[in-house]
Amino acid sequence: MKTEYxxxxxxxxxxxxxxxxxxxxxxxxxxxxxxxxxxxxxxxLEVSEVITALSGTADTGxxxxxxxxxxxxxxxxxxxxxxxxxxxxxxxxxxxNPMAGPYVLGISSGASLGVAFIVLGLSANISPDSLKGLGNxxxxxxxxxxxxxxxxVMLFLASRVKDILTVLIIGIMLSGxxxxxxxxxxxxxxMLKAYVIWTMGSLGNLxxxxxxxxxxxxxAGIILSLLSVKMLNxxxxxxxxxxxxxxxxxxxxxxxxxxxxxxxxxxxxxxxPIGFIGIAVPHIARILFRTSDHKxxxxxxxxxxxxxxxxxxxxxQMPGSxxxxxxxxxxxxxxxxxxxxxxxxxxxxxxxx
Numbered sequence: 001m002k003t004e005y006x007x008x009x010x011x012x013x014x015x016x017x018x019x020x021x022x023x024x025x026x027x028x029x030x031x032x033x034x035x036x037x038x039x040x041x042x043x044x045l046e047v048s049e050v051i052t053a054l055s056g057t058a059d060t061g062x063x064x065x066x067x068x069x070x071x072x073x074x075x076x077x078x079x080x081x082x083x084x085x086x087x088x089x090x091x092x093x094x095x096x097n098p099m100a101g102p103y104v105l106g107i108s109s110g111a112s113l114g115v116a117f118i119v120l121g122l123s124a125n126i127s128p129d130s131l132k133g134l135g136n137x138x139x140x141x142x143x144x145x146x147x148x149x150x151x152x153v154m155l156f157l158a159s160r161v162k163d164i165l166t167v168l169i170i171g172i173m174l175s176g177x178x179x180x181x182x183x184x185x186x187x188x189x190x191m192l193k194a195y196v197i198w199t200m201g202s203l204g205n206l207x208x209x210x211x212x213x214x215x216x217x218x219x220a221g222i223i224l225s226l227l228s229v230k231m232l233n234x235x236x237x238x239x240x241x242x243x244x245x246x247x248x249x250x251x252x253x254x255x256x257x258x259x260x261x262x263x264x265x266x267x268x269x270x271x272x273p274i275g276f277i278g279i280a281v282p283h284i285a286r287i288l289f290r291t292s293d294h295k296x297x298x299x300x301x302x303x304x305x306x307x308x309x310x311x312x313x314x315x316x317q318m319p320g321s322x323x324x325x326x327x328x329x330x331x332x333x334x335x336x337x338x339x340x341x342x343x344x345x346x347x348x349x350x351x352x353x
Contacts, residue, residue, distance in 0.1 A: 026303035033310035037074040042322045073204040077313040078306045083218045083263040085305025086225050088278025090260050093232045098342050101279035102264035106150045106171050111268035114146025143269035148261040210270050217266035224259030232294040276335025281305045
């Protein structure tokens with residue numbers, strides 16, 4: 001059994017004083033970014049205008065901008081950061097692979113395929129923006145199913161193929177090989193355009209009913225993640241050792257699979273496939289907290305993911321400009337340097353996961 005990862009992380013003993021400083025700092029950072037995400041945009045707003053809008057006494061136009069667009073978008077960014085970061089953290093632990101993430105391993109592509117069946121395959125009159133009530137749950141359930149199938153396939157392959165690089169290559173192949181081109185070919189022109197725009201990733205197109213479904217789904221995924229803390233800590237030692245100390249491996253996989261599929265699938269269903277957050281943020285959290293204990297990493301990853309995604313949204317909307325960049329392009333610019341650093345760093349610690 002390889003224990004290099006434990007040896008490496010053991011050199012950074014958890015410091016309660018350090019954590020007491022970092023957690024409040026991250027909470028403050030999230031609050032600052034959340035407020036900035038509401039204030040900044042094509043129309044600059046004052047803090048007083050936001051306060052009056054929240055009290056219902058602001059100008060109708062300002063109130064519409066804040067209550068209908070910016071606050072829901074900021075909430076969506078926060079939820080996206082939490083969900084993708086947690087799913088990435090769980091996959092990195094489960095696969096013992098520092099490069100695991102919903103985008104790289106094809107989880108997001110599987111979820112996208114599930115969404116495509118709903119958006120492109122069932123009816124020319126159905127779109128993500130027109131789905132209501134049961135339709136929203138159908139969309140997110142299809143996304144969960146697609147993500148879950150790929151998760152199962154990847155874990156099966158990981159149990160048979162021990163080389164990390166090979167697993168990553170297989171994941172990339174799955175991600176690139178999952179194609180909806182046939183459905184796109186036969187779909188209605190309007191639906192095809194809506195689907196292509198959806199694949200670029202967006203935080204600002206959710207309806208109120210979709211945001212409610214997203215919040216409920218991600219909350220369920222977070223609960224499962226919190227319930228799996230001890231399982232994840234045990235799996236850091238490897239499945240053989242975890243089983244020898246009494247961990248039910250099959251049950252643990254089911255819980256982690258379910259939580260990860262719900263988290264990654266829910267985000268993909270309504271916001272499109274958003275890359276690099278799931279890979280990069282867990283490593284940022286490990287650097288900040290200097291621990292491998294998931295009791296610390298899970299809340300730390302939640303806060304870090306929220307801050308990173310809110311910052312990405314602020315940058316993507318180019319404050320003071322009418323232009324809005326795809327959020328995927330911003331997360332890529334922020335995540336790629338971290339991914340490169342992880343690859344270079346782990347050349348010295350081959351197989352630490």
